[in-house]
Amino acid sequence: MHFVPPEYAKPKPKAILFGAIHGDEPIGVYCLNKLMEELLSMPPGRETWIIPALNIDGLAGGSKNNANNVDLNRSFASANFSTDHKPGYFPGNTAEGEPEAHALSKLIDETGATRLIALHSPFRTVNWDGAGEPLALAMAEHNGYGASSDIGYPTPGSFGSKYGVDRGCEVITLEIPLLEEEEAWRQNRGALRFALDLPV
Ligand SMILES: [Zn+2]
Numbered sequence: 001m002h003f004v005p006p007e008y009a010k011p012k013p014k015a016i017l018f019g020a021i022h023g024d025e026p027i028g029v030y031c032l033n034k035l036m037e038e039l040l041s042m043p044p045g046r047e048t049w050i051i052p053a054l055n056i057d058g059l060a061g062g063s064k065n066n067a068n069n070v071d072l073n074r075s076f077a078s079a080n081f082s083t084d085h086k087p088g089y090f091p092g093n094t095a096e097g098e099p100e101a102h103a104l105s106k107l108i109d110e111t112g113a114t115r116l117i118a119l120h121s122p123f124r125t126v127n128w129d130g131a132g133e134p135l136a137l138a139m140a141e142h143n144g145y146g147a148s149s150d151i152g153y154p155t156p157g158s159f160g161s162k163y164g165v166d167r168g169c170e171v172i173t174l175e176i177p178l179l180e181e182e183e184a185w186r187q188n189r190g191a192l193r194f195a196l197d198l199p200v
Contacts, residue, residue: 003039003048005197012046013170014113015196018104019051021072021118021159023058023065028119028174030181035192045197046115049107054100065090066098073118075101078161091157105162114169117195118159123175126191127151129164132171135195139172142190142200151175 017035019028032052039048053059057067065071070092074085077095085091096102108116115135126147128136136147151173155161164171174191176184190200 001036001039001050003044003050005043005045005047009045009197012197013115014047014049014111015044015115015117016049016051016104016108016111016113017117017119017192017195018054019119020053020055020059021100022120023053023055023061023063025064025119025121026059027121027176027179027181027184029053029059031119031176031185031188031192034185034189035196038193038198039196042198047111047113048196049111049113051104054104056100064088066100068092068098070098072098072101073155073159074157076105076157076159076162078157079166080161081157085156095157104159108163115195116159116163116169117172117174117192119174119176121176122178123151124177125151125175127160127173127175129160129171129173130168132164132169135170136172138194139174139191142194143187145175 019032029052071089074091081095126136126140140147160171163169193200
C-alpha cells in the first residue's frame with residue numbers, strides 16, 4: 001500500500017517497508033498490517049510503500065523459500081551474489097530471476113526510495129547496512145533490541161548487500177524475536193513509527 005505525507009510535510013527520502021521475504025517469518029506481516037491500519041488515519045512523514053508479505057507463496061506454505069525453493073534474500077543482484085550456496089539457501093540461477101525480488105527491485109528503482117526496512121525473525125536486533133546506522137541506533141532506542149552491523153554470518157545476494165553495501169542506502173533489517181503477535185507489535189510500534197517520522 002502507498003501512503004503520501006500531508007502537504008505541509010517537508011519532503012524526505014522515500015521509504016519502503018516489507019515483511020516475509022522469508023515466508024516462515026509471519027510476525028513481520030502482523031506488525032506491518034498494524035502499522036498500515038494506523039497510517040490510514042495518520043499519514044507518515046515521508047512517502048512510504050508497505051508490502052506486508054513479499055513472499056506470499058512461502059507465507060501460505062510456512063516455508064522460508066518461495067515456491068521455486070529460492071531464498072529470496074540471497075537472490076539480489078549485489079556485487080557478492082553467488083550461485084554457490086549452502087543447502088536450503090538456493091539463490092536462483094540468475095540474480096533477481098524470481099518475480100518477488102524482481103518486483104521489489106523495480107519498485108525501488110522506480111520510486112528512488114532510499115530508506116529501506118525489512119522485517120525478519122527470530123533474532124532480536126536492529127541490523128543495518130549502508131547508511132542505516134543512525135536510524136538503527138534510534139530504532140533500537142525504541143524497541144530496546146540493540147543495534148548491530150554484522151548479523152554474524154555471510155549473506156551473499158542479500159537485500160542489505162545490494163542496497164546497503166553496494167548502493168549506500170539506509171537499509172534496516174529488523175529482527176523480531178518469537179513473541180505473541182500483539183507483544184511483538186507493542187515492542188516495535190515506536191521504532192517503526194519513528195522510521196516514518198511519526199510521533200511515538
Ligand atoms: Zn528472515
